[in-house]
Amino acid sequence: xxxxxxxxxxxxxxxxxxxxxxxxxxxxxxxxxxxxxxxxxxxxxxxxxxxxxxxxxxxxxxxxxxxxxxxxxxxxxxxxxxxxxxxxxxxxxxxxxxxxxxxxxxxxxxxxxxxxxxxxxxxxxxxxxxxxxxxxxxxxxxxxxxxxxxxxxxxxxxxxxxxxxxxxxxxxxxxxxxxxxxxxxxxxxxxxxxxxxxxxx
Amino acid sequence: xxxxxxxxxxxxxxxxxxxxxxxxxxxxxxxxxxxxxxxxxxxxxxxxxxxxxxxxxxxxxxxxxxxxxxxxxxxxxxxxxxxxxxxxxxxxxxxxxxxxxxxxxxxxxxxxxxxxxxxxxxxxxxxxxxxxxxxxxxxxxxxxxxxxxxxxxxxxxxxxxxxxxxxxxxxxxxxxxxxxxxxxxxxxxxxxxxxxxxxxxxxxxxxxxxxxxxxxxxxxxxxxxxxxxxxxxxxxxxxxxxxxxxxxxxxxxxx
Numbered sequence: 001x002x003x004x005x006x007x008x009x010x011x012x013x014x015x016x017x018x019x020x021x022x023x024x025x026x027x028x029x030x031x032x033x034x035x036x037x038x039x040x041x042x043x044x045x046x047x048x049x050x051x052x053x054x055x056x057x058x059x060x061x062x063x064x065x066x067x068x069x070x071x072x073x074x075x076x077x078x079x080x081x082x083x084x085x086x087x088x089x090x091x092x093x094x095x096x097x098x099x100x101x102x103x104x105x106x107x108x109x110x111x112x113x114x115x116x117x118x119x120x121x122x123x124x125x126x127x128x129x130x131x132x133x134x135x136x137x138x139x140x141x142x143x144x145x146x147x148x149x150x151x152x153x154x155x156x157x158x159x160x161x162x163x164x165x166x167x168x169x170x171x172x173x174x175x176x177x178x179x180x181x182x183x184x185x186x187x188x189x190x191x192x193x194x195x196x197x198x199x200x201x
Numbered sequence: 202x203x204x205x206x207x208x209x210x211x212x213x214x215x216x217x218x219x220x221x222x223x224x225x226x227x228x229x230x231x232x233x234x235x236x237x238x239x240x241x242x243x244x245x246x247x248x249x250x251x252x253x254x255x256x257x258x259x260x261x262x263x264x265x266x267x268x269x270x271x272x273x274x275x276x277x278x279x280x281x282x283x284x285x286x287x288x289x290x291x292x293x294x295x296x297x298x299x300x301x302x303x304x305x306x307x308x309x310x311x312x313x314x315x316x317x318x319x320x321x322x323x324x325x326x327x328x329x330x331x332x333x334x335x336x337x338x339x340x341x342x343x344x345x346x347x348x349x350x351x352x353x354x355x356x357x358x359x360x361x362x363x364x365x366x367x368x369x370x371x372x373x374x375x376x377x378x379x380x381x382x383x384x385x386x387x388x389x390x391x392x393x394x395x396x397x398x399x400x401x402x403x404x405x406x407x408x409x410x411x412x413x414x415x416x417x418x419x420x421x422x423x424x425x426x427x428x429x430x431x432x433x434x435x436x437x438x439x440x441x442x443x444x445x446x447x448x449x450x451x452x453x454x455x456x
Contacts, residue, residue: 097351102367106356 053078054089065096072105080120080160081112117153117160119198121145121178123186126166128173133187137174138163140188144195158199210282225273225284226254236273236286237295237315239383240338245347247274250338251383252298253315257285270294292319300324302336309334309384334386335364341378341387348377349427352399366399373419374403408438 057074061067068090075086082105091098105111123141125134138149141161145154153160169175172184178198186194205220212225212234219228224247229236239251249272256273259265261281270290285291299316304326306312311334316322337355341364345353352371355364366372374396379387389398391414396403403417416424421435437445 097346097354097371098368099345099351099354099366099371103354103356107358 050083050085050089054086054093058093063093065094068094068096068101068104069108072101072111076111080116080118081114084113114151115153115157117158119158119178120160120162121176121198122162122164122167123149124165124167124169124173124175124177125163126170126173128170129166129175132173134163134174137176137186137188137191140191144191159195208278208280208282210278210280210284212284213286219278221278223278225256225258225271225276225278225282228278229256229273229284229286234286238274239311239336240340241274242340242344242381245340245343248339248343249275250340251302251336253295255291255294255298257288257291259283259285295319296321301326305329305332306334306336306384306386307332309336309386311384312336334384336384336386337362337364338383339364340381340383344377344381348373348375348423350375350423353378366401369399369401372399372401373423374398374401374405374417375420375423406436408441409436410441410444411438413438 054075057071057078060074061070071090071094072082075082075090079086087098087101087105090096091101102113105113121141123129123134123138125138138161142148145159145161147154147159147161149161149163164177167175167177167182169182169184172182174186176183176186176194178194181198183194207218207220210217210219210225210228212229212232215232215234217228217232219231223231226236226238226241226247227243236254236256238254240248241251241254252272254273255270256276257268258271258276259268259282260279261283268285268290273284273286296319299312299319299321301324302312303316303321303324307324307328339355342353342355345351350371350373352366352368352373353364354367355362356367357363376389376396376398379385379389379398387398389396391397391405394405394407394414396405396414396417403419405414405417406421407413408415415438416435421432424430424435425432434442
């Protein structure tokens with residue numbers, strides 16, 4: 001989980017500062033993951049849809065074992081999780097046993113084998129955020145969203161909740177990342193505002 | 202046989218000629234020098250996971266006070282290598298490894314016995330709760346891959362890492378994992394013509410003569426495909442096959 005966006009412009013500490021993702025956060029300019037839109041509109045449960053998306057992903061990488069992680073990353077980017085059917089397809093195309101693909105995809109925390117919400121809320125629990133009450137914030141998120149950390153998603157499929165170790169934005173502590181958007185100085189007080197904003201966008 | 206190049210190494214003061222490409226562990230075992238190991242199996246690639254086969258090495262061009270601890274299962278022999286398998290540092294290292302293993306698998310007889318040989322009767326660390334007997338050496342994964350079933354893998358990482366069969370369809374019920382497991386951590390049940398392993402139950406083909414379980418149909422199909430031999434080659438025990446061959450010879454000889 002590498003922080004690509006560093007601290008942005010200084011904001012009023014009382015305000016929920018939404019720092020727009022800086023360059024490199026989305027694949028918009030990177031040819032490797034050209035269209036998030038395809039992923040968003042693609043239903044991972046629909047086999048035909050998965051096939052089309054996978055066909056496209058496979059055109060970006062050589063068909064060899066070394067491409068595995070890159071393919072998994074793009075898949076994770078598109079769907080927010082790794083559907084089983086897609087893993088089967090990767091096993092077939094790259095000629096790697098599925099057991100090894102699962103070993104890799106369970107090894108890295110950035111891959112999820114279960115469906116996740118449209119928006120993944122990552123609460124930073126690094127040292128600076130921890131000192132500034134990230135633990136309490138995480139509990140509050142759990143309570144408000146009514147989902148446990150690292151598991152499942154809200155009933156409407158909007159949010160999943162995760163804790164991460166450090167997003168490299170310690171000056172903004174406690175920091176929260178929603179997909180690629182950074183929020184600074186989040187606390188139980190402005191958490192509702194954050195969720196409303198994210199629900200609408 | 203073609204000439205293989207050999208190198209001269211010294212293990213515990215004994216001078217040994219070892220073929221190039223052999224590891225220190227292989228060379229030692231070939232000359233009946235005991236180095237303990239858990240995750241090593243001659244049939245698969247060495248992995249260096251159990252850390253029990255550590256030995257101390259020195260090279261002829263090193264200054265006398267230089268030495269290094271290496272895993273003998275991975276370290277290749279080279280000309281003039283000096284190996285100590287039971288130096289104080291090595292023994293101390295193995296003790297720590299066994300102490301840690303004992304904390305991980307406190308119920309394993311194999312580990313308990315091995316630790317006792319090194320004078321460790323109880324772990325000095327906190328014992329793992331609800332411990333199974335798996336030491337995470339990954340031998341089952343390597344054996345399963347070598348067989349070509351690719352059913353077993355290690356999942357997750359760190360303290361939560363575990364061994365499982367994520368793809369039950371791939372398991373052919375050959376028991377290779379269970380039989381090679383150094384701590385017998387993989388359980389299986391064999392009753393009559395039924396065999397259960399990794400929560401999957403197989404029907405087992407019995408030997409036509411002595412009715413002993415031979416192999417699962419999945420296993421037979423897999424081995425037949427891999428070897429190009431007909432399936433019925435794998436449906437009999439060695440003893441039965443020998444008897445059949447003898448009988449057919451007898452027919453040829455005496456008819």
